[in-house]
Amino acid sequence: MERYNRQTILQEFGEAGQRALKNASVLVIGAGGLGCPVLLYLNAMGVGRIGIMDGDQVQISNLHRQVLFGEGDLGKNKAVTAAKALNTNNSQTQIDVFQENITKENAVNIVFEYDIVVDCSDNFPTRYLVNDICFLMNKPLVFAAINGFEGQVAVFNWKSSGNYRDLYPIMPVFGEVANCEETGVLGVLAGIIGSIQAAEVIKIITGIGQPIAGSILNYDLRDHSQIQFKYKINPSTSPSWENFRHSDYAEICELPQTQLIDLPAWEKIVENESMTIIDVRNHDEKPKLKIKHLSLPLPELKKQFHMLPLGDILFICQTGKRSREAVVIAQSKDEGTRKFFTLQGGINALRQLN
Amino acid sequence: MEIMIFGHLTEITRSKSIDAPCAKNIAELRHNLEEMFPGLVGKTFVIAVNNQLETEEYVLSQNDRLALLPPFSGG
Numbered sequence: 264m265e266r267y268n269r270q271t272i273l274q275e276f277g278e279a280g281q282r283a284l285k286n287a288s289v290l291v292i293g294a295g296g297l298g299c300p301v302l303l304y305l306n307a308m309g310v311g312r313i314g315i316m317d318g319d320q321v322q323i324s325n326l327h328r329q330v331l332f333g334e335g336d337l338g339k340n341k342a343v344t345a346a347k348a349l350n351t352n353n354s355q356t357q358i359d360v361f362q363e364n365i366t367k368e369n370a371v372n373i374v375f376e377y378d379i380v381v382d383c384s385d386n387f388p389t390r391y392l393v394n395d396i397c398f399l400m401n402k403p404l405v406f407a408a409i410n411g412f413e414g415q416v417a418v419f420n421w422k423s424s425g426n427y428r429d430l431y432p433i434m435p436v437f438g439e440v441a442n443c444e445e446t447g448v449l450g451v452l453a454g455i456i457g458s459i460q461a462a463e464v465i466k467i468i469t470g471i472g473q474p475i476a477g478s479i480l481n482y483d484l485r486d487h488s489q490i491q492f493k494y495k496i497n498p499s500t501s502p503s504w505e506n507f508r509h510s511d512y513a514e515i516c517e518l519p520q521t522q523l524i525d526l527p528a529w530e531k532i533v534e535n536e537s538m539t540i541i542d543v544r545n546h547d548e549k550p551k552l553k554i555k556h557l558s559l560p561l562p563e564l565k566k567q568f569h570m571l572p573l574g575d576i577l578f579i580c581q582t583g584k585r586s587r588e589a590v591v592i593a594q595s596k597d598e599g600t601r602k603f604f605t606l607q608g609g610i611n612a613l614r615q616l617n
Numbered sequence: 618m619e620i621m622i623f624g625h626l627t628e629i630t631r632s633k634s635i636d637a638p639c640a641k642n643i644a645e646l647r648h649n650l651e652e653m654f655p656g657l658v659g660k661t662f663v664i665a666v667n668n669q670l671e672t673e674e675y676v677l678s679q680n681d682r683l684a685l686l687p688p689f690s691g692g
Contacts, residue, residue: 297692385692408689410624415689430670431688435661440625440690448691481623481686492686494663494670549674581644581673583659608658611648 267309280469281309287468288312290377292365292393294341295319296328296453297407297460298383303331304461306349310468312357313349314377317341318364328450365389367512370396379464381405383457387434392512394419394427395502403467407460411446414456417479418463424476425496432500433584437514452484499545499562509565511595518590523607524577526616538575538604543589548581550610561585561592568596575602583609618646618677621684629656644673646683662687 264271264281271281287310291298294317305313321329321336321344331348332341346358361373365384370392374380380402382393390408397404403421407414419426459482466472478491524532532538533554540556543564556579559567576593578586586605593603606612618637622630637653640646643664651658663670665684666677677683 293692295692383692385690387688387690390690407692409691410689413624413689430663431661433661435688435690436659439659439661440688446625446691453692479686483623490668490684492665492668492670492684582647584661611644614648 270308275471276469280471283469284309284465285311287379288314288377289379289381289464290314290316290374291381291383292316292389293383293385294329294331294345295325295383295385296409296448296450297457298341298381299329299331299345300454300457301381301383301461301464302345302349303352304458305464306353306356306358308465309353310356310464312359312377314359314361314373315342315345316361316363316365316373317345318362328448328453330454365392365396367392367507367510371400374400374402377402379403379405379467381460381464383407383460386514387440388512388514390427391434391510395507395510398426398428398502399504399507405460405463405467407456409448409452409456410440412449412452412484414452414459414482414484415479416456416459416463416475416482418467418474418476421467421474421476423496424474425494426501428500428502429494429497430479432497433588434515436517436587438517449484455484456482499560503562505566506562515588515591518587518605522590522602522604524604525607526612529606529613530616532577538577539572540577540579541571541589542579543585544580544610552579552610561589564589564592565596568593573601575604577604577606579606579609581609582611583607618679618681618683620650621682623685624687624689626657626660626662626685626687629654629660639679640677642673642677643671643675646677647673650685660687 267281270276294315319341320338321332331345336344340362342360342362346360374396380397397420404419407416463474466474478493480491482489542556542558543561545560578589580586590603590605620635662685666681
């Protein structure tokens with residue numbers, strides 16, 4: 264076809280590559296800074312079926328980087344508006360519009376319909392939800408995220424390439440990592456990273472080249488430096504259906520100061536054995552605690568919660584991160600009859616006592 | 618040991634590259650960094666050694682190329 268001639272004459276791509284695109288279906292989650300360039304290129308190049316998922320409306324502060332939208336689109340739903348713009352470029356694409364954000368409830372049925380998922384979202388709860396459902400349903404996931412002048416890209420669940428939790432097992436606390444609204448982002452950065460993301464989708468579909476699998480690419484616009492960091496697969500942090508069902512994928516907030524235990528308070532608790540201490544690290548993690556405690560790895564906490572002894576509980580882990588999540592989980596399971604605490608800084612902080 | 622800093626962590630370290638005292642493993646390096654830059658306490662980041670992400674027990678050597686990589690959420 265004349266339309267795709269300039270790419271089908273590429274020997275490595277050819278008519279076969281074009282057919283592969285035509286037969287492919289791709290779900291793009293988020294039609295924002297990353298979503299716009301991803302959608303533009305997948306649609307223009309001839310991907311047969313594209314799902315667009317976004318529950319947000321176009322705002323004036325989006326226009327500098329969300330290049331599918333214009334001034335006349337302010338206040339309109341992004342998925343609907345993006346679909347219209349794409350249709351003017353290529354009317355042959357089947358476009359499915361989802362005017363909603365992805366949730367635990369709608370994720371399974373929607374993701375099921377597509378060959379590949381592209382994460383163009385802008386917040387951690389969505390990113391962890393998308394990661395988990397793609398892992399559980401074994402869908403290739405093309406991930407990208409931007410911050411200031413830098414971007415990250417990785418392909419997960421593709422030929423055993425691992426998942427986001429192999430890098431960052433636990434969601435950062437709300438407010439820890441600022442988003443584009445807070446720190447700002449150079450418009451063109453979204454274009455560059457989104458285009459790399461679109462290229463990864465095309466490569467997976469057509470088998471051309473080597474996708475960024477088993478490593479994460481960090482790109483810096485300021486000097487165009489690119490470094491790929493390899494990561495190892497860690498089955499102990501992999502998503503499970505059990506955790507998917509129980510997680511609310513909400514922002515994890517900081518705990519009140521009264522639930523954070525500092526070193527002097529820790530020494531008193533250990534001396535008086537005033538509450539149960541539970542180590543939520545995995546069984547093989549070192550150093551082992553030398554004081555009286557129970558061991559219950561975080562992934563098992565939800566299932567085993569009813570087995571815990573009565574009374575107040577102090578959770579502990581290596582850095583204080585998993586133990587904080589343990590407090591949140593315990594509070595959601597408990598009927599409000601007891602208190603839960605976390606050791607600030609975790610076992611790493613205990614070294615200051617020696 | 619020279620360490621490359623990525624993303625918003627440079628707001629804490631004030632530099633893309635910092636020099637930290639030698640550490641025997643990643644846990645000790647993390648601890649040293651938190652003392653040098655208290656703003657790093659509680660922040661999520663992974664540490665790469667020679668472009669490979671490693672865990673807390675990983676034993677470091679003098680000439681390792683180190684990097685701190687935080688997660689990004691923006692889109």
